[in-house]
Amino acid sequence: MARQARACASRAQARGFTLLELLAVLVITALASTLVVLTLPDARRDLHDQADALASALLHARDEAILSLRMVEVTVDAGGYRFRRQAQQRWVPLDEKPFAAMRWPAGVQTQLPVGGTQLSVRFDPTGAATPQRIALGDGQQQLQVVVDAAGVVRVDAPLR
Template sequence: MPSARHPDTLKPPPRGFTLMEVMVVLVLIGIITSMAVIGFGGGRADSLQEESRRLAVLMQLASEEAILTARPLGLRFDEEGYRFLQYEEQRWRVLEEDPQLRPRALPEFLRLELLLEGQSAEPAGLLAQGEEDEDRLLPEILFMETGELTPFELLIRAEEVEDHYRISGDINGVLDLQSRGE
């Protein structure tokens, strides 16, 4: 005897995805994309902004530390980055052990242009075939114990990025960071 089929058994099997399945896949794609962006970072423009802000904050810290310790500090730039110096025992020494004011390297694609009294000052670089001459190590920017500093403008640029940053300081110790489009 033929069995009577129930109307639900005559339906074809469902095809495609439910709305819930599509939503779950979209959420997963969003999470994976977010992780990829965080992992790769924002690129050169973000690095330019981060390094410019870091340098401005460290310069402010050096200025305040010079006042608090009643000893002048200095800042010296070279092709690879920058170093803070402290005047002690009649000479300038690199602050190697200071956790904040330690020497810092810049990413290879960042370029610094220092202007002192409106004139371009080339980075001093290393002396005597890669060996530092401690007796001739001089800062390009001074942070005095009185709060004064060497007036300067520092332009920070990144290769393949239109914007640049400008840190300026006046003799009264006022530091300013500005972002500029080219």
Template sequence: MMRRAPASPVTRSTAGFTLVELMVVIAIIGLISGAVVLTMADPRGRVSGDVDRFAGRVRAARDSAIVAGRPVALWVSTTAYGFERRAQGQWEPITEGPIAAHDWSGETRAALGQQTRLRVMFDSVGQADQPLDFALERDGQKLPVRMTLDGKVTSGD
């Protein structure tokens, strides 16, 4: 007597997605959506966004002074801020990269008191020659900004 091969198992349909595949896709979409939301500018145009961007660039300039072993200066005017690097005995503006000059966003203006421009220099070990104090103003909102000698930027927010 000849044995018969067992009946082939029921093949499942290959059309469609499994629950695990759908969950993975939803998780990926969630991560991407979160990243997009975090990188978007605040549509309300809050002054604190300007402070955050300024603080990040100040940290980058301070780190640049340490890594290159050369002084880097920060300047702040009522409408913009930027950085300069000491090279061959002269100060040269940094025109490329994250620490190039930037305008304050929208209608934001820096209140500098009696001065039109403030300047601070980071030495080759990242120490500023003086603290920096000013305020950012926009649409009646005023936010004090302070940079300490170690380059840490804080706001009265």
């Protein structure tokens, strides 16, 4: 009888994991998976960030035109965008911050006019602008940065 009791006791100790231990492992695994998913980059966010950055740059260009009392132009092409200011009947590149030329990150494209290689927005010293719609896309979605004649800049999702 003593031998049988020892055999039952050793089998009871070697049964495996308890339910509490399994639940603890599942909770830890779920938390680790959540952290990994949250740190993955969101490609859709990239396009929104670029559209917001372009809109901000256009507003800086408008402010510069008003403050300097000179026309400022933002030129957008397939590679990115750059700034110029009119000075003594010619256009001079603006290179200082926040007007340094910007490149589009991989995957972001701009939709240019048919047959065109670039488009531009000019702000005059009153803040008025040449109206323009600048379409940015990443192959999955598209956003538009819209500049109206009054120089108001906004980011829109395209109409479907």
